[in-house]
Amino acid sequence: MPNTDDVLRDIDGNFDNTLRKLLELVSIPSISGDPSGDEGIARAAEWLKRELSSIGLTADVVQTKGHPVVLAQSIGNRNEKRPRLLFYGHYDVQPIGDLNQWKHPPFEPRIIEEDGLHCFYGRGTSDSKSQLWTFIEALRAWKHTFGEFPADVIVMLEGEEECGSQSLPEFIHTHRDELACDVAFICDAEMWSATQPAITTQLKxxxxxxxxxxxxxxxxxxxxxxxxxxxxxxxxxxxxxxxxxxxxxxxxxxxxxxxxxxxxxxxxxWRALSQEAGLLGDVDLTGGLMERGYSSLEAMxxxxxxxxxxxxxxNQGPGERxxxxxxxxxxxxxxxxxxxxxxxxxxxxxxxxxxxxxxxxxxxxxGHGGSSAVVLSRESPYLKAAARGLEKEWKTPAILRGTGGAIPLVEQLSEALETECVVIGFILPSDAIHAPDERYDSERLRQGARSWIRIFEEIQLQSDGKA
Amino acid sequence: MPNTDDVLRDIDGNFDNTLRKLLELVSIPSISGDPSGDEGIARAAEWLKRELSSIGLTADVVQTKGHPVVLAQSIGNRNEKRPRLLFYGHYDVQPIGDLNQWKHPPFEPRIIEEDGLHCFYGRGTSDSKSQLWTFIEALRAWKHTFGEFPADVIVMLEGEEECGSQSLPEFIHTHRDELACDVAFICDAEMWSATQPAITTQLKxxxxxxxxxxxxxxxxxxxxxxxxxxxxxxxxxxxxxxxxxxxxxxxxxxxxxxxxxxxxxxxxxWRALSQEAGLLGDVDLTGGLMERGYSSLEAMxxxxxxxxxxxxxxNQGPGERxxxxxxxxxxxxxxxxxxxxxxxxxxxxxxxxxxxxxxxxxxxxxGHGGSSAVVLSRESPYLKAAARGLEKEWKTPAILRGTGGAIPLVEQLSEALETECVVIGFILPSDAIHAPDERYDSERLRQGARSWIRIFEEIQLQSDGKA
Incomplete structure (x- = not known):
């Protein structure tokens, strides 16, 4: 009978393949919020459907009024005794802005050795293609090792996160039965630092x-x-x-x-946390105009x-007018x-x-739509299981943190469907998300995938009453 | 012996040809201040050189550090007894801005009957290709009728007026002998109204x-x-x-x-003038933020x-970012x-x-360069001759006016070469210069050309001591 160490070894052994596939996904310019990205959106959705099918999920590209959602589920009737886990990611990316500001081409990623890391540059490398790839690879490895998924599994990959998630409310309403789950893992968030994981419990x-x-x-x-x-x-x-x-x-x-x-x-x-330097990465706050009376972390x-x-x-032209x-x-x-x-x-x-x-x-x-802020419970069993799993992989406790970012789905699921949400991710401030030369590194990708294996193990121990 | 009425008849008889040629010139996209216009600049300069040669001037395209100047002169030694007249215009045009804002294509002019006029739309129709075409046609008709020009003639057509005239000081310095003249007629200015001519004596x-x-x-x-x-x-x-x-x-x-x-x-x-409505054309000043204490004309x-x-x-893209x-x-x-x-x-x-x-x-x-304001004498004999000529053609006195516009050459000639300048033009506020759907009309073109004949006559009478 295999154990989780076998799954971790499977992830490590398959890592070249994992990385190659991810770079293939990054090379598809799935820009949302700009018609020039429509072809890339469609291609990325089909590509993901194929990958999810290949690991043993039933996968579909579900059209919406906007960009499609890739929706996949583990096959067979629901097992009432097993927990039902939803994994959310988004495959759309921000527009690239001014191409002249990129030193690396935004859609031709390759591995570059830099600062002792294996880095790769490109729009969506960090936000959020590496993120969704961590749980897809974890699900593949678990299934490959154990012959079955760690729980009933739903994978939901959105194509409009970067442009307002306007089709999301209707999609969730229409698919509320398929989306029903015990916990939704929202994988599109930051770590606390390059060596310390985090769970985000407060979103704007x-x-x-x-x-x-x-x-x-x-x-x-x-x-x-x-x-x-x-x-x-x-x-x-x-x-x-x-x-x-x-x-x-x-x-x-x-x-x-x-x-x-x-x-x-x-x-x-937060004041204790803000002693940590990692929160801001290389960002220089000189000249910033903050609300008076708050620390930078409180403001963010x-x-x-x-x-x-x-x-x-x-006049936008080169000459004067x-x-x-x-x-x-x-x-x-x-x-x-x-x-x-x-x-x-x-x-x-x-x-x-x-x-x-x-x-x-x-x-x-x-302008229309938008999302409200969400404050998640810090006491839920799934959050605690996830925190234990992250600590095992990273060998340091997961920080419970806030963010200035928004993930509209969290509001939708936690309020409309009353689903518990746990927001985890492996993004760093130095990844330059939404900016030129967005980047990621392969070691974080590998540890991200391994983190999910640790979390699955904690969830199984918990549902077996052993946690 | 022919007289000026014969010249005026020649202008009227040749008018279809005049208009056809002008539309040909307008169709050349001689945009300055934007590298996309370089080819059009070169083509317009050559086109004008050919036209000036064809009416009996020696014409050259003179290269500068920026765009070339088209410089033409009447042939033969200078006649010390005849006045020497310089005519200035510019053949470069403003960039077109947002093409979607144009109802008419900016470089495909054709005659359209509108409000009882024969109008034509296009970038540079008014500013300033129709302007320079008035004096070229007047010189042609005079030469054709009398067999000689009305005076020693210099024509100077600039290609950088819309982007700061940066090569102009050096050009004037280098060509100061050829440019020496008794009066420079600067033809790039507004009328007072569609029926009343003007001479601009004050430029910003x-x-x-x-x-x-x-x-x-x-x-x-x-x-x-x-x-x-x-x-x-x-x-x-x-x-x-x-x-x-x-x-x-x-x-x-x-x-x-x-x-x-x-x-x-x-x-x-000015307060007396500003009773006239024509100054502003269709321009609506509601919401404008004027300097307190001044009338709109004083401010302008x-x-x-x-x-x-x-x-x-x-973010400049269609989507949000x-x-x-x-x-x-x-x-x-x-x-x-x-x-x-x-x-x-x-x-x-x-x-x-x-x-x-x-x-x-x-x-x-x-940014560099720039020009100073100029206040011209209202008492010079050439200005007075021009005012009499304009009044004859338009049957109403010429207004002595100011402008918010700048013509760097006026500063250069009047200060560097101490040449007298007379600023005349046939532009109207409703021509939408620097804006989408810039336009002009053929009757103003015809009367503009005829105005020069009247002015030549007044200058001749004046130099003969008969004015």
């Missing part, structure tokens, strides 16, 4: 909003009319500059309504924010904490802009 | 400046770091919003040093300004009045930005 909500301000006129000659006619860039700049007060607080009326300050106990735990995990993600207006533009567009995102609803925040922002718009100018908003 | 100076603010980090995930790290768009927005005070005055230290307020006499003349012609012509930062960008760029232009020097204003702006830059952030500036 997210609202994206695009705002376009138009003057009463189309583009004009700025020499002739700049002194007198409305300039949407100038108007937009004034509005954006007024989004924060002198204390770094968001100056939108009612923005903090319902927000409770960070509880003292949580604040104390526990305070709601608004960020300007993009701005465009007037004396134009008074007809319109200007800004893209913003709000990161919410408990007590804030996406729709209320969106409406308050829109009211804020409309009340500051000069007469004669027009404003258009684009 | 112009300084372009590009500023890029960079955070200490490259692009980051805005969920993770938005609450704490520097956001160059937010910093840029605050700086741009602070460029004006609550009275609409430019808040850059020393910006108004040396600026004298508009003299009472000029202000009175007589007060220095700063305009934001473009802004770019972070949770990015905290590494940098943001703004493009600005300053319109100067007498007493301000381009270099001083540029330096004061740079000091202003640098003093407001958060610690750890970097700023880069791009």
């Amino acid at each position: 909500g997210l609202v994206h909003e695009r705002v376009t301000i138009s003057a009463p006129n189309p583009d004009l000659h700025s020499g002739h009319y700049g002194a007198v006619a409305a300039n949407p860039i100038r108007i937009m700049a004034a509005i954006l500059a007024g989004l924060h007060d002198d204390h770094g607080r968001v100056a939108i009326d009612g923005f903090y309504d319902g927000v409770k300050d960070i509880p003292d106990a949580v604040r104390l735990q 995990w526990g305070r709601p924010t608004v960020d300007i993600n993009g701005i465009t207006g007037g 004396s134009v008074l533009p007809g319109s200007a567009t800004a893209r913003l995102s709000f990161r919410l904490v408990a007590g804030q609803s996406p729709e209320t925040i969106r409406q308050r922002f829109r009211n804020h802009i409309e009340s500051r718009l000069p007469e004669g100018c027009l404003v258009e908003f684009e | 100076g112009l300084v372009h400046e590009r500023v890029t603010i960079s955070a200490p980090n490259p692009d980051l995930h805005s969920g993770h770091y938005g609450a704490v790290a520097a956001n160059p768009i937010r910093i840029m927005a605050a700086i741009l919003a602070g460029l004006h005070d609550d009275h609409g005055r430019v808040a850059i230290d020393g910006f108004y040093d040396g600026v004298k307020d508009i003299p009472d006499a000029v202000r009175l003349q 012609w007589g007060r220095p300004t700063v305009d934001i012509n473009g802004i770019t930062g972070g 949770s990015v905290l960008p590494g940098s943001a760029t703004a493009r600005l232009s300053f319109r100067l009045v007498a007493g301000q020097s381009p270099e001083t204003i540029r330096q004061r702006f740079r000091n202003h930005i640098e003093s407001r830059l958060p610690e750890g952030c970097l700023v880069e500036f791009e």
Whole structure:
């Protein structure tokens, strides 16, 4: 009778193959939120369906109004005695932004020895193709070793995480029976450091909003009319500059309504954590404009924010152009904490802009959906089993942490289906996710896959009453 | 012996040909300030050289460090008794901006009947290919009718007017002997209205400046770091919003040093003019943020300004992207009045930005050159002859006006070579210059060409002592 050490050996022995497959997946440009990525999205979904089928799951590419979900399950009737585990990942990736800022091509990953690691660069290497590949490889190895999966298994791979997960609520509603499970492992989160694992128990909500301000006129000659006619860039700049007060607080009326300050106990735990340097990686906070009265970790995990993600207006060409533009567009995102609803925040922002718009100018908003913040229980048995498993693999305790990121599915599953969620991942700040030269390294991939084996073992011990 | 009526008849009789040729010129995309226009620039210069040769001038395409100047002269030794007239125009055009905003293709002009006029649309139709075509056609018709030009003639057509005229000072210095003249007619200016001509006696100076603010980090995930790290768009927005005070005055230290307020006499003349509605065409000033205490005409012609012509930062794609960008760029232009020097204003702006830059952030500036404001004499004999000629053709007096626009050559010629300049043109606010669907109409082209014949006649009468 094999044991978990045999599975771990299987993972180590198969590792070249694991890595090769992952790089194949990374090379598919499955960019969401940009029509140029549609072909890559479709190809990545089919590719994953094949891989999931090959390890013994029944897999489908399920179409939605947006990008498809790859949904796979272990075959056969449900075993009421075995726990039912859902694994979530997303196969879509962020747009690459300015290609000139990449030193490595975004969709041609290869192994590079660097700082004693085997690194690979590419969009989606860290966020989130390596993440989903850890649990797929763990499931393969367990099945290969034991002849069966460690539990009833559902794998759900989303294709819209990077562009707002707009099809997710309907998908979950339609597939609520297939998705029903004892615990959902959401694998799209950060470690605490390169050597210490983490479980994320607090996530922010997210609202994206695009705002376009138009003057009463189309583009004009700025020499002739700049002194007198409305300039949407100038108007937009004034509005954006007024989004924060002198204390770094968001100056939108009612923005903090319902927000409770960070509880003292949580604040104390976080203050102890924030002694650790790893949280920020190489990120330099000089010049940052933080909310006054909070540590950087408290601001990142526990305070709601608004960020300007993009701005465009007037001349974009290489040369100069004396134009008074007809319109200007800004893209913003709000990161919410408990007590804030996406729709209320969106409406308050829109009211804020409309009340500051000069007469004669027009404003258009684009944006819908969004997610609320989630605070997960730190006491659930599955979370504790996962923490024990992670500690066994990494030989140091898993930190219970927060994040400034959002995973809309966590809200959907934990609130709509009342499913327990455990958020684990193996991302590091130095991975440059959402940025040029996103990267990952093979040792973290291997230990990530092995971590799941340790977690499966802890779950089995627990359901056998041996934990 | 033919007379000027014969020349006018020649212009009217040749008009289909004139129009056909002009549309041919407009169809050449001679965009300056963008490498994509280089081929069009070269082709337009050669085309104009051929046309100028065909009417009996010796013409050359003179290379510069930037775009070439087309320089043509009447053949033979200078006649000391005849006045020597220089005609200036520019054959380069603005970039087209967003093609989607054009209802008519920018480089495929054709005649369209509209509002009782024969209109044609395209980049450069008004600014400034129709302008230069008025005097070329007038010179052709005069030569054709009388067998000789009305005076010693120099034609100088620039290819860099829309991108800062950077090669112009050196060109003028090198060709100062060939350019020496009694008067330079600068044909790139506005009429007062569709029925009333104008001579521009006051021009603003112009300084372009590009500023890029960079955070200490490259692009980051805005969920993770938005609450704490520097956001160059937010910093840029605050700086741009602070460029004006609550009275609409430019808040850059020393910006108004040396600026004298508009003299009472000029202000009175302008106040009388500003009763006219034509100045603004269809432009709607609602929502404009003017300097307090000035009429719109005073602000446009007589007060220095700063305009934001473009802004770019972070996500530009169609989808959303949770990015905290590494940098943001703004493009600005300053319109100067007498007493301000381009270099001083540029330096004061740079000091202003640098003093407001958060610690750890970097700023880069791009921009050089620029032009000073020019106030021309309203009493010169050539200006008076031109005013009489215009009045004859349009049957209403020519308005002496100002402009918010800049023509760097006027500064160069009037100050460096001490040449008298007379600034005339047949542009209207409704021509949408620098904007999508730039347009012109054939009747204005015909009357523009005829206006020069009237002006030549007045100059001849004047030099014969008969005016």
